[in-house]
Amino acid sequence: MQISTILEDELKGSVDFFLDYTNQDQTSKGFGLTADSTKKPQLASIASSGFALSAWIIACERKYLPRQRALDLTRKTLYTLYNHASHHRGFFAHFLHMDSAQRFKTCEYSTIDTSLCLNGVITAAAYFDDLETSEIAQRILERVDWNFLVFEQGDRTLFHMAYNPDRNGDYVHGEPGFISQWDMAAEQKMMYLQAASRVQPETAQKLYHGFSRDTGSFGGSKIIINPGGNLFAYQFSEAWMDFRSYLDPDGLDWFANTQLAALANRQFCLENRSKYRTYHENSWGLSAGDSPKGYAVFGSSPSLQNPHHNGTVSIYAALACLPFLPDLTRELVDYLYHHQPQTWGKYGFYDAYNLDVTPPWYSSAIYGIDKGCSMIMIENALSGLVWETYTNSPLIQKSLMILGFTSREGERHE
Numbered sequence: 001m002q003i004s005t006i007l008e009d010e011l012k013g014s015v016d017f018f019l020d021y022t023n024q025d026q027t028s029k030g031f032g033l034t035a036d037s038t039k040k041p042q043l044a045s046i047a048s049s050g051f052a053l054s055a056w057i058i059a060c061e062r063k064y065l066p067r068q069r070a071l072d073l074t075r076k077t078l079y080t081l082y083n084h085a086s087h088h089r090g091f092f093a094h095f096l097h098m099d100s101a102q103r104f105k106t107c108e109y110s111t112i113d114t115s116l117c118l119n120g121v122i123t124a125a126a127y128f129d130d131l132e133t134s135e136i137a138q139r140i141l142e143r144v145d146w147n148f149l150v151f152e153q154g155d156r157t158l159f160h161m162a163y164n165p166d167r168n169g170d171y172v173h174g175e176p177g178f179i180s181q182w183d184m185a186a187e188q189k190m191m192y193l194q195a196a197s198r199v200q201p202e203t204a205q206k207l208y209h210g211f212s213r214d215t216g217s218f219g220g221s222k223i224i225i226n227p228g229g230n231l232f233a234y235q236f237s238e239a240w241m242d243f244r245s246y247l248d249p250d251g252l253d254w255f256a257n258t259q260l261a262a263l264a265n266r267q268f269c270l271e272n273r274s275k276y277r278t279y280h281e282n283s284w285g286l287s288a289g290d291s292p293k294g295y296a297v298f299g300s301s302p303s304l305q306n307p308h309h310n311g312t313v314s315i316y317a318a319l320a321c322l323p324f325l326p327d328l329t330r331e332l333v334d335y336l337y338h339h340q341p342q343t344w345g346k347y348g349f350y351d352a353y354n355l356d357v358t359p360p361w362y363s364s365a366i367y368g369i370d371k372g373c374s375m376i377m378i379e380n381a382l383s384g385l386v387w388e389t390y391t392n393s394p395l396i397q398k399s400l401m402i403l404g405f406t407s408r409e410g411e412r413h414e
Contacts, residue, residue: 001337001338003330003333003334006333006334006337007322007330007333007378007382009348010319010333010348010349010374010375010378011058011062011348011375011378011379011382012062012064012348013346013347013348014055014347014348014371014372014374014375014378015055015058015059015062015064015065015375016346016347017038017347017348017366017368017371018034018051018052018055018056018368018371018372019055019059020347021034021035021038021041021048021366021368022034022035022049022052022073023044023098023099024073025099026076028099029080029084029099029100029101030044030080030084030096030097030098030099030100030101031076031077031079031080032049032052032073032076032077032078032079032080032081033046033049033077033080033085033096033098033101034048034049034051034052034368035048035098035368036048036095036367036368037365037366037367037368038364038365038366039365041098042097042098042099043095043096043097043098043104044095044096044097044098044101044104045094045095045096045113045368045369046085046092046093046094046095046096046110046113046114046116046117047094047112047113047116047117047368047369048367048368048369048372049077049081049117049120049368050116050117050118050119050120050121050372051116051120051368051369051371051372051373051375051376052077052120052368052372053074053077053117053120053121053123053124054119054120054123054124054240054372054375054376054386055372055375056070056073056074056124057070057123057124057127057128057385057386057389058375058376058379058385058386060127061383061385070128071128071130071133074124074128074133075130075132075133075136078121078124078125078133078136078137078140079136080101081117081121081140082136082139082140082143084100084101084102085101086101086102086103087109087114087143088109088163088165089109089143089144089145089148090114090140090143090144090145091109091110091111091114091144091145091148091149091162091163092109092110092113092114092117093107093108093109093110094107094108094109094110094113094162094170095107105170106164106166106168106169106170107164107169107170108162108163108164108169108170108171108172108179109162109163109164109165110161110162111149111159111160111161111162111182111188111191112161112187112188112191112236114144115188115190115191115194116190116236116369118140118141118144118190118194119190119194119239119240119390121137121140121141122137122141122194122240122390122393122395122396123240123386123389123390123393124137125137125138125393126389126390126392126393126394127389141194141198141395142198144194144195144198146159146194146195146198146199147198147199147203148163149163149178150199150203150207151178151181153181153183156183156206156210156211157203157206157207157210158181158182158183158207158210158211159181159182159188159191159195159207160178160179160180160181160182161179161180161181161182162178162179162180163177163178163179164176164177164179182211183210183211183212184211184212184214184226184227184304185211185212185213185214185224185225185226186226186227186233187226187232187233187234187235187236187237188211188237189237189241189254190236190237190240190241192204192207192208192399192403193237193241193395193396193399193400193403194395194399195207196208196398196399196402196403197395197398197399197402201402204399204402204403205249205402205403205404208248208249208403209249213252214304215302216264216301216302216303217302218260218261218263218264218267218302219260219263219264221260223257223260223261223264223302224252224257225261225302225303225304226299226303226304227303227304227305228297228298228299228303228304228305228307228308229261229264229265229268229286229299229300229301229302229303229305229307230286230287230288230297230298230299230317231261231262231265231285231286231287231299231314231317231318231320231321232287232288232289232314232317232320232369232370232373234257234258234261234262235258235317235320235321235373235377236373237254238254238255238258239320239372239373239376239377239380239386240376240386240387240390240391241387241390241391241396242380242384242387242388242390242391243255243258244387244408245391245407245408246400246405246406246407246408247405247406247408248403248404248405248406249403249404249405249406251406255324258324259324259325262321262324262325263325264300264301264302265284265285265286265299265300266284266285266325266328268286268300268301268307269283269284269285269286269300269313270284272309276309276310276311276356277311277355277356278311278312278313278353278354278355278356279311279313281331282331282332282334282335282336283313283332283335283336283340284313284318284332285313285314285315285317285318285321285332286298286299286300286307286309286312286313286314286317287299287314287316287317288314289312289314289316289317289351289352289363289367289370290312290314290350290351290352290363290365290367291310291312291352291354291361291363292310292312292354292357292361295367296308296310296312298310298312298314310354310356311354311355311356311357312352312353312354312361313352313353313354314351314352314370315336315343315349315350315351315352315353315374316349316351316352316367316370316371316373316374317370317373317374318332319332319333319349319374319377319378320373320374320376320377320378321377322377322378322380322381323377323380323381326381336349340353340362342362343362343363345364347366347371348371349374350362350363350364350365350366351363351365351366351367351370351371
């Protein structure tokens, strides 16, 4: 099969996953929420639900769904998010009960998972350009109290990662309250874009400059690295924001940074192929996802911490490199489809595989945030749809202006 056909089948399979694992019961308060994974179909993930909102515009554009159905799905999902989904000052609970949209146990109210959902809200509202959809999306966005999670640490202005009001709740030890902080380069760049117009401009700029830009090197070039060298941390914000078109206020090229990080991740696999037979020139990609022992986090150098890996290749993370490493990613797609057929199923590629265990292990799972990331990146590589829709939305354009990003044409947003 031609690589282009495989990629199109992967896109269609991705949308089918979101259709099959999204609550479409019209009588349910959880309408529009999407499962965390095929392993836990009754546990909704607020982040997966944001990826689903982006899936509906892809489905509409590619005529997988009639426009009216995609619009109805979007409107009713936004209604659920605004009226039923558990939140604290606008920040959604990380996990929700699929049927009631209520917080799952004592999970945290998460900034990054809320932001992934809001990216879907922004994208869907911009794409459909429908008055009712735009109005409810605006209410969801304006409800988020970004100032609640802003704090000062020395001379830096930072976001907390999350909040949990429950004693001994998820990620808190004893006393309830704020959880950790975004003080490093990782997947959170979307948060600064979403918050810029909701806090004072000076605060927005301090937040963007507050996190550390730790660097490593690859091929003689510097890379701004994340703690674990995980591909997803380079990819999540870039799935929606078209950093090809902009430089940050300091002239930083985030697109080129992700491109180098992807090359470094692949090279790390090549350098370790004598130890792990899963790794080779057409089998690479270390990130968070499914593994022989369940959900795990893998990465490569350069990184702040010693990278953790065990031969597991996160297929979705390699697929999400398509806009950054088009030729190398296409070769990987061709290899996996034709030489590792166990990696392919009803919804396209499964999450991961590992040939370094006995017997060889092939994931049978789909995770919403993983499948969503590769889905959006493939669409961006083929058409630029999500990049163009999100980046050109009024909110993001205003945020780029506030933060002082510069377009490639040299026009400064100020």
